[in-house]
Each structure stands twice: as C-alpha cells, then as structure tokens.
Amino acid sequence: MTLSIIITAIVTILAAATAMSLRNLVHSVLALAVAFAGIAAFYLQLDAQFVGFAEILVYVGAVAILIVFAILLTRSGEAPDQSVLGPGWFYGIIVSALVFTAIGWAILNSSALPTEVPVASDATVKHIGEALMTKYVLPLEIIGLVLTAAMIGAVLIALREVSTAGGSRRESAPSENLSGLTSTATNSSLGGKA
Amino acid sequence: MFNALDQVFVNALHWLVGFLPEALRPLVSSLLAVAFVLMVFPGIFAIVTVIERKGLGRIQNRYGPNRVGIPFTKIRLCGFGQFIPDGIKSLTKEDIVPRAADKVVHFLAPVVMLIPVLLAYSVLPFGRNMTITDYDAGLLFFFAVGGAVEISVFMAGWSSHNKYSLLGAMRAIAQMVSYEIPLILSAVTVVMIVGSLNLNNIVAAQNHYTFGIAHWHVFTPWGLLGFVLFFIAALAESNRTPFDLPEAESEIIAGYFTEYSGFKFALFFLGEYLGMFAISGLGITLFLGGWTAPFSFLIWVPSYVWFISKLLGIIFVFIWIRGTLPRLRMDQLMNFAWKFMLPLALINILIAGIWHFMDHDWLRWPVCSTLIVLAYVTLGRGLMQNQKLGKRIYRFAE
Amino acid sequence: MLGEQIIKGMAVTAKNFFASYVSKDRLTTVQYPEERLPQKHHTRQFPFLVYDGDDVQKGLRCVACQICEKECPPKCIYIIKSKDKKVDYKGQMQVYPVTFDIDISVCMSCQICVEVCPFESIKMNTEFELSTDDRFGGLLLTKEQLAKPNSYYQKVHPEAAAESDAVIAAEKAKAEAKAKAAAEAKAKAAATVAEPAPSPAPAATPPPAKP
Numbered sequence A: 001m002t003l004s005i006i007i008t009a010i011v012t013i014l015a016a017a018t019a020m021s022l023r024n025l026v027h028s029v030l031a032l033a034v035a036f037a038g039i040a041a042f043y044l045q046l047d048a049q050f051v052g053f054a055e056i057l058v059y060v061g062a063v064a065i066l067i068v069f070a071i072l073l074t075r076s077g078e079a080p081d082q083s084v085l086g087p088g089w090f091y092g093i094i095v096s097a098l099v100f101t102a103i104g105w106a107i108l109n110s111s112a113l114p115t116e117v118p119v120a121s122d123a124t125v126k127h128i129g130e131a132l133m134t135k136y137v138l139p140l141e142i143i144g145l146v147l148t149a150a151m152i153g154a155v156l157i158a159l160r161e162v163s164t165a166g167g168s169r170r171e172s173a174p175s176e177n178l179s180g181l182t183s184t185a186t187n188s189s190l191g192g193k194a
Numbered sequence B: 001m002f003n004a005l006d007q008v009f010v011n012a013l014h015w016l017v018g019f020l021p022e023a024l025r026p027l028v029s030s031l032l033a034v035a036f037v038l039m040v041f042p043g044i045f046a047i048v049t050v051i052e053r054k055g056l057g058r059i060q061n062r063y064g065p066n067r068v069g070i071p072f073t074k075i076r077l078c079g080f081g082q083f084i085p086d087g088i089k090s091l092t093k094e095d096i097v098p099r100a101a102d103k104v105v106h107f108l109a110p111v112v113m114l115i116p117v118l119l120a121y122s123v124l125p126f127g128r129n130m131t132i133t134d135y136d137a138g139l140l141f142f143f144a145v146g147g148a149v150e151i152s153v154f155m156a157g158w159s160s161h162n163k164y165s166l167l168g169a170m171r172a173i174a175q176m177v178s179y180e181i182p183l184i185l186s187a188v189t190v191v192m193i194v195g196s197l198n199l200n201n202i203v204a205a206q207n208h209y210t211f212g213i214a215h216w217h218v219f220t221p222w223g224l225l226g227f228v229l230f231f232i233a234a235l236a237e238s239n240r241t242p243f244d245l246p247e248a249e250s251e252i253i254a255g256y257f258t259e260y261s262g263f264k265f266a267l268f269f270l271g272e273y274l275g276m277f278a279i280s281g282l283g284i285t286l287f288l289g290g291w292t293a294p295f296s297f298l299i300w301v302p303s304y305v306w307f308i309s310k311l312l313g314i315i316f317v318f319i320w321i322r323g324t325l326p327r328l329r330m331d332q333l334m335n336f337a338w339k340f341m342l343p344l345a346l347i348n349i350l351i352a353g354i355w356h357f358m359d360h361d362w363l364r365w366p367v368c369s370t371l372i373v374l375a376y377v378t379l380g381r382g383l384m385q386n387q388k389l390g391k392r393i394y395r396f397a398e
Numbered sequence C: 001m002l003g004e005q006i007i008k009g010m011a012v013t014a015k016n017f018f019a020s021y022v023s024k025d026r027l028t029t030v031q032y033p034e035e036r037l038p039q040k041h042h043t044r045q046f047p048f049l050v051y052d053g054d055d056v057q058k059g060l061r062c063v064a065c066q067i068c069e070k071e072c073p074p075k076c077i078y079i080i081k082s083k084d085k086k087v088d089y090k091g092q093m094q095v096y097p098v099t100f101d102i103d104i105s106v107c108m109s110c111q112i113c114v115e116v117c118p119f120e121s122i123k124m125n126t127e128f129e130l131s132t133d134d135r136f137g138g139l140l141l142t143k144e145q146l147a148k149p150n151s152y153y154q155k156v157h158p159e160a161a162a163e164s165d166a167v168i169a170a171e172k173a174k175a176e177a178k179a180k181a182a183a184e185a186k187a188k189a190a191a192t193v194a195e196p197a198p199s200p201a202p203a204a205t206p207p208p209a210k211p
C-alpha cells in the first residue's frame, strides 16, 4: 500500500459518499464522475492502462454525460427539501455492515483463495487485442450482436414516439428541440448501418 | 551537428537533471518537461490569437491588428505585440459571478476544462525523443481525457443558471458526442495499419522514405479520407466555425461561457485553443507523420521544427475555414455527423482492412481509391438529396 | 458534388488573403492618424465664435442676446451677459458675453445655434480631434477656446464665410447709411431748432438723439 493508493482510495470513497448524500442531483453526478476518475486512477496504478483509460472514456466521458442528460430531461423543479436519508437509514447501515462482514469472512476463509500472490501478467493493450481476436472472438461477436440488437430496439422505440407525436411530416422538418434532435440522430444511425 | 540541434532540448534536460541527486531526477525531469509544454503552447496560443485576427482581417480585405509592438517603444512588429494588452486586459477585468449561479461548480468549470486539455499533451510526440510519457495506449489516453472536457462544458453551462449558457452547453455536448465517433473511427484506421496504440510507434511507422517521399498516412487513399474526416471532426470538437454552434455569438451570446468574465473567461479561451492545438497535434501524429520530414532530403531540419510548422499550417487552415464558411444549423450538423461522416468512417475502416490484406500489391491503390470515391459520391448524393434548395418561403415575415 | 462549393469559397477567400498583401486598392481601411482622408466640403462638427480683427475682446461679434442659448435643444450653451457695453461690429453700443461656454460632450452638432443667431456670430467648426483625458473640464469649451478669427472661418468654409461677410457688409452699409441719415437729420434738426430760438442759454446743448 503506497501513499498514492491510499490517497486515491480516500478521494474515491469520499466522492462516492458525496454522490449518495447530496440533495442536488447534478452535484451528485459530478461527484460520481470524480469517483469514476478515482477508479480509473486505481486501474492505472495497477498498471492496467487499457482498462483505466477505457474507464475514463466510457464512464467519465459518456456515462456521466448520459446521466446528466437524463436528469435535465426528466427532472422538474429544484432539489427536494427533505433529507436524502430515508427514515430507516440507521438499520440499513447495520444490515449492510453485517452482510459485508459475512461476505468478507467467507472470502478470507475460503479455500479457493490463493495463498501466494500470483505474478502480475503483462497485460498490454496488444495482448488484450490479441486475446479478443483469438481466444475470446466468439464472446466478442455475441456482445456486438447483442449491442446492435439493443440499438435497433432503441431506434424502434424512438421512431414510434415520433410518429405518435406529430406524424411523418414532423420527421423531415428540422426540429429544434432536443427530443427531435435525438430522434433524427438515432434514425440516421439506423440508416448508416442498414 | 544537425543531430545535436535536433536533440538540443533533450540533451539540455539531461544535462540540467544531471546536477541533481539520483532520487530527485525523475521528478525534476518530468517537472521540467511539463514546464516546457506549459511555456511553449500558451506561447503559441498568444501568437495564434494575433495571427487569427490578422488572417481573418486579410480575408476580409482589412489590415487586422497592426499597431501594438514592443511596449514603450515605437517598434510595431506588424501588431504581433497585441496579445500583451489583450492578456493584461483579461487579467485585470472584474470577475463577475452571477448571484443565482452555483458558485462552486461555476468556479471549478474552467479549471476542469484546462486539466484534461493539458493532460492530452502528455502523450504527444513533439519531436524525436520528445514525449513526456510514453504510454502503451497513448491514443486511448488522448481520447479518454478529451472526453472529460464535456463534463466541464456541462458544469459551466449548468452552473451559470442562464438559459443561453445551458443551451450552449447542450449544443456543445450533443455536438462533441456526435463528432467524437467519426473522430475515433477515423483514428482507428491508423491503429489497424500500424498495429499499435502507442503514438511513438505510429510516428515511427511513418518515418520511412520511398523515392525520397515519406510514408505518411495521408499519402494513402484511406489515410487521405481518414485525415479529412479527422480534420472535420476536429473542427467540430474544438467548436470552430462552421461548427461553432455552442458559442454562436449571434444566437446565444457566447454559449456556455456567457456568464464568465475576466480570468475565468481567459481560461476558457486558453482551454479552447489548447484543445485545438492538441487535437491538431494528434492529427499530425496520426496522418501527417508527426515530427518527420516530408522528403528525405529535408531530414536535417530539427524534428520539433517540423512538428510546430505542421501545427501552424493546420491552424492556418482552421483560420482560413473560419474566414470562409458560415455556421451550420443544428439539424444540418447532426445529419452531417450521423448520415455522412459516420458511414464514411466505417467504410474507411473496411478500406483500410482491404489495404492491409492486399499488402505489396500495386492493385491496392486503384481498388481503394475507387472504393473511396464511390462511397464519397454515393453518400454525398444521399446527403444532398434531403436538402430542398429553392426559393425560401417565409411563413410570418410577409 | 458535395464539397465543390466549399472549395470555390475557399479559393475566393484565399485570393482575398493574398491579394490584400499585393494590391493596396483592396484595403478600404485608412490608417487614420498617419493617413487622412480629405475633409468633406460641408463638414460641420462643433460651434465656434467668430471675431473680427485681431482682438478677441473687441472683435467678438456675439452680443449675448442669448437666442442660441434658448434654442439649443440639449441646452449646452451657457452665457453670462456683461454689465457694461462695447461697440459692436455695426458700431453700436452692445453688451457682450462675459462667459460663453459650450459643453461639447452634450452638443449634438445640430447647428440650430448657427441658424438662429442674428449676428453671424456663431458658426460650425471642422475640428474633430477633441479628445481629452479630462472628461468634465476638458470638454467644456470657454469663450477663449471658442473664439476664432474671421480669417479662420474663411479658411475652413470659404463659401459660407463669404456669404456671411456679405451679410455683415450689407448690414454695416445699412447701419452707416442710417447713421448718416440720422446725423443729417440731426444736423438739419439742429439747424431748424437753432434758428427760431437762439435766445435760451447757450450752454444747454440739445440732448443726444435717442435711438
């Protein structure tokens, strides 16, 4: 345990706790982004460059922005006045602490736990790429297929919304609002794939 | 002799660090390298602001700034001292924070903007042996930190509690997310051909010469298309005309930094230009051969000179485009990204694959070029079809 | 084809860029302090006061009638009349302005003061480089700063000056003729008065003719 790992851990945990306890949802997202960045820093300190950068790229760059958009498009009004903690928060903490102890105890006493630390394998980007293209090519393809299906499904949902909202005429009209914008975007991505 | 000139900064760094005890050396040498970047690129920024104003002026048949030279003298230097009063002015202006603003986020936004932009410089090879950190996944690092800029844009727009700021931030994020895809996909071709995410390896792969001409990727069909796509996406990523909707002055004042003034505004301005330089630098590294010379008889010119001159060349094209093209509309912007750039980038990946598998066969030149032209013409037709040009009909103005 | 027009546009701007270094005719900007355009024939900026001859005090045409002060739309003229009188350009005794200020930060160059002045005394100047680092006192022009000789007026607006000189000459001539006629009438009257009544006290000279 070096000093930098401890600092990263403290920052990450603090950011995650802040994300849970703030009332303003946007502040929570920003704190969450910090937590994501902290996790990425962990990966980097463990010499897992690819995973670390992918964490930043996907979580800080995309997921946080996605959450922000979701909040801004759905939220009405300002932050709630009442506390974010539910009435039974104290018992919740006790229960989760108990569960954590049980799992931790089980893991520490498990016979599957290797006794000596394995030598860190040299997981460069090249190795990851080669593994993905040889050993794990089938899972990769399946994931690609599932994602494509998910995307087509999303496009279909978006399409129906447009047709109920204003008929086919609206589709071609340049719509200024954001929902129109996303629907054009998804439409065209379907066009690009097809 | 030329080699010494080429390596003068590297050797100077080693020489300076040599005076220190062993334990301090890595720390001090990285600090010095960072200080070097922090000196050079803001310096280029200062000069580029003047060049931009002069260039735009000339394009519009004006003089542009030509008064301020060295302070307290009569030397005018064609106005290249203009950045000094500009800087002093923006540093001494009052820093206004709106009463309704979210103070903490409002304060943090410019800082969060500048950090990823500066981080991006850490992987760029500025010259032979002149890379601050030699990451194995340098390209991925660049795009990863670039993605963090969006957060700062959102922070700035949201915390100002101003409708123009929020609109600008939304536009900026929508635009950045859309154009990041063609940007990355056009860079993927290079990764496929070179077989490495390391930017130094990518430069090294272009550092060969046939008949005295360098093997830059831009000299191949897929590289040319990739470079054009990358360049357009880079324009959009750095919010430059014709993709300057996020800060369209005539529509939403200044977009997400409407409510910023004084030093914070200067930080945004700096961050935007440094981001532009960084992404141009990446384009140079990927397609224009990084710090290598275009012709083998020119390799005696120091590598960093090549890098900086290519950078200035790209910036000049940026300015030229800004002086020429009008701003796009939001739906045009999105259509262009999703209906034209994205399919073309995907096709380009396919073409790069064909190029790779037809190795050392001269046929790959005509085959790939024809494929690219076909794809371009077809997609271009498709994009132009929806465009109903004709007499404009006003609904309310008549 | 897509992008054709963009290339054309880029060619136009590139041509502008390079040609503006070659041919100076393209640049419409005049580099002001060093280069100047000739002034327009009828250029008018701010009012000034005309005086005849060399002496400001004696030659000032203004008689402090305060018409311009009343007519000035933004009320930027400020006049204090004198208690004593001096001879004006028509040779009559007139009051004169002790203070005559124009605040040119307020003046809107409407030239109404010039239109209404019955004495050809206030005219428009062509001077426009009036910037100063004192924005209150520096822009309040006093009588001394406003007064300019007639020769200056003849130089900046020769035609208008000739016109106004003609008007003054005619007025002067009229006034002289009137004075002459008055003097003749006076002489005649004196002669007729002297004839029938020579007896009263010779010291009692007739009172001066009332205007």
Ligand code: SF4
Pocket: C047, C071, C072, C073, C074, C075, C076, C077, C102, C106, C107, C108, C109, C110, C111, C112, C113, C114
């Ligand atoms: S020009 Fe007009 S505003 Fe100026 S002093 Fe004369 S009457 Fe007043």
Ligand code: SF4
Pocket: C061, C062, C063, C064, C065, C066, C067, C068, C069, C079, C116, C117, C118, C119, C120, C121, C122
């Ligand atoms: S300038 Fe003319 S109008 Fe004004 S007070 Fe003097 S004589 Fe009268």
